[in-house]
Amino acid sequence: MQKGQDIVEENIFCRVGSYKLQDKILKLKLETDRGDCCDFEINCYQNNIIRFNYFPGNKTAEISLVEKHPETAENIMITEAPEDSEIIIKFEKLKMKIQKEPFRISIFNDRGREIWSQARNDLNVGLLPRVPMFCTSNSEGSGIKSIRDSFALHPDEKILGLGEKFTQLNKRGQNVESWNYDAYGVQSDRAYTNIPFFMSSRGYGLFFDTTARINHKIGSGQGSTDSYSLKVDDKNLDYYFIFGPDYQEILYKYCQLTGFSPSPPKWSFGIWMSRCYYETQEQVKSVAENLRCRELPCDVINLDGRAWLRHGKQTDFVWDRERYPDPGKLIQDLGEDNFKICLWENPYISETSELFKEAEKLGYLLTDNKGEVYKINWVPEDFCGLHNPPRSGIVDLTNPDAYKWFQDLHRENLQMGVCCYKTDFGEGVPEDSHSYSGLTGRHLHNYYPILYNKAVYEAIQQETESGIVWARSGWAGSQNYPIQWGGDSQASYSGLRGALRGALSAGLSGIPFTSHDIGGFYGDKPGKNLYIRWLQFGLLSSHARFHGTTCREPWEFGEEAVSNYRKYASLRYKLIPYLMTYAEESTRTGMPLMRALPFYDSNDPLCYYFETEYLLGEEILVAPVYTPDNEREIYLPRGSWVDFWTGREYSGGQVINYRAALDIIPLFIPEGSILPLGPEMQYVGEKELQKYHLYIFPGKEACFQIAETGDSFKACWQENNKLGIEIDSQAKSHQIEILGERKPDIIKINQEVLQKKHWQWTEKGIKLEI
Secondary structure (H helix, E strand, C coil): CEECCCEEEEEECCEEEEEEEECCEEEEEEECCCCCEEEEEEEEECCCEEEEEEECCCCCCCCCCCCCCCCECCCCEEEECCCCCEEEEEECCEEEEEECCCCEEEEECCCCCEEEEECCCCECCCCCECCCCCEEEEECCCEEEEEEEEEECCCCCCEEEEECCCCCCCCCCEEEEECCCCCCCCCCCCCCEEEEEEEECCCEEEEECCCCCEEEEECCCCCCCCEEEEEECCCCEEEEEEECCCHHHHHHHHHHHHCCCCCCCHHHHCEEEEECCCCCHHHHHHHHHHHHHCCCCCCEEEECHHHHECCCCCCCCCECCCCCCCHHHHHHHHHHCCCEEEEEECCEEECCCHHHHHHHHHCCECECCCCCECEECCCCCCCCCCCCCCCEEEECCCCHHHHHHHHHHHHHHHHHCCCEEEECCCCCCCCCCECCCCCEHHHHHHHHHHHHHHHHHHHHHHHHCCCCECECCECCCHHHCCCEECCCCECCHHHHHHHHHHHHHHHCCCCCCEECEECCCECCCCCHHHHHHHHHHHCCCCCEEECCCCCCCHHHHCHHHHHHHHHHHHHHHHCHHHHHHHHHHHHHHCCCCEEEHHHCCCCCHHHHHCCCCEEECCCEEECCCCCCCCEEEEEECCCEEEECCCCCEEECCEEEEEECCCCCCCEEEECCEEEEECCCCCCCCCCCCCEEEEEEECCCEEEEECCCCCCEEEEEEEHHHEEEEEEECCCCEEEEEEECCCCCCCCEECCEECCHHHEEEECCEEEEEC
């Protein structure tokens, strides 16, 4: 027992008392040494997914995040070991052993290799366990407070995921809390979007179907370096073992449970321009005019928190008419110049707003223990130099009437021509708050971002037929309401690196579309070099938005910054057909656009170590420069690679030192690739796709098919050292660059020799137009 405010008692379930198979579910009775019992169910599903469900009497959890359960596996075989010490279950490619005493579950693949088990042999010198066995912590008078268990970690096992985390991608050795915070930056273990799902290099994933707080000790010194221990602040423990064995398959199966992301609208892959904040309507128009006059591509203007709303009234959806006298005309004028408008919001309503009184009267706000409106300071008073709004109430989105009322608040602006809302905040539900549904903040806190983003996403979809939000906070299932952005990064090189880690960790957690604040959000105005390095990385991310507490328009940083913006914005817009192709793939597979190196080769230890480079799709390796030194180490995994800028070939499996001039971000193309680029544009949809620029690094064979048009390209080596290229495209012309190839003797198109004046050879490779 432990003494505190409550008397807490642990029930350790150490043996299987009895079991039976009923309706294809294995039902166990677990016992403590004192003879107390609990029910524990095991469902074996198709596709090698196993559900473990502990419940103390009431089988229904507060909230389930699973959209659809798989079909139950067929041909489940259950036997006992000869000595009656184990229950053995076989199905599909897995075998599970349940040791009766001490209670322990182990799972083996079809080659007999143990890939996962509960930790029961992690002992200290006194032969006492270093980590908890499966147990509940009971508080006198209030029942179960939490559940704990521990799982074995193999010596070389790596753990990836758990949300948009800014720490090292491999969570082995870390203590991780699954609880949403206003993280105050991207350089700590706090996170805006936590997801109770991870993947292991041993070929499995674990997904915990709960919205409660989880504390994970993942081979850390606060427990044991050999085990992963968790504490779930819930009375139920409902989790899924997902066998891959590769990461792509694990992620796909996780999304089968929680949902696949729809593709954001095509225009969203253009550039978003923002700052915190545009003070007047004239200032917004000036920025838009400058972008078009300077021929700097952009699709979206974001009006942030203090831009369009009255000071101290956020968020009541009422324009500040002193600074924005005619918002309808502003939206119309920007639309005529092919700009979309995104408006900032949060789900809190200031007590000084007229809307607060309406919501309070209707009972549409979360309440405290006394039944009064729960008021929070959503920007803490210790924020220096930023706006400190009045206390606010939180819209109770568990109330169906409040949910609809909140959605309706968005419609006037959407009908006026606004295309998107930036759904900021959402992490502020207090644990002791109460809701219409009966949920307290203990379970609503992490779930609230799902309700918030869903409500706004649906309203946008209903009014514009293009579902999208620009969301900060999230939980398991957030991929259903794209897209996520990485919160408030510091304007520093370490802020850049933190934003990169967060985006890659989100991708490893089932969120395919992510972004970050190019230039960093807070701090001193970034220097020119930092701004350029960040824009290079940002424009080669899933989505791209410039944003900060100071200006982020490129001309504010000098002509070199403008030149780099133009160069990389041009490249980004040429990549739209490519990005949209991988976006379509994401909707089917769950794979992110920005792919950490372990997706490329999960068996290569260096792919886990080099966590500041990634694949954008499959054909581009991006290695952002995140120091002021203009150089970095780059790891090129197995295979052959070619430098996109120079055509120089490199063999894989090596680390190279790369010096990058300020206008260069290192980019590499893997062997067996065709990278298709479309036309230059000032905004998405400006030009029809009448010409492709194809970069080819063929290897034995390379192919690519554009999802939107069906245009396809193929290159493969034929007999007598001939490279054949096939193009099935509606485009009228094609520019082809074959990277890294030696000078050819002859080039033929449809068996006709192409005259040398129509092609050229340089050190970068072969270039021709057809």
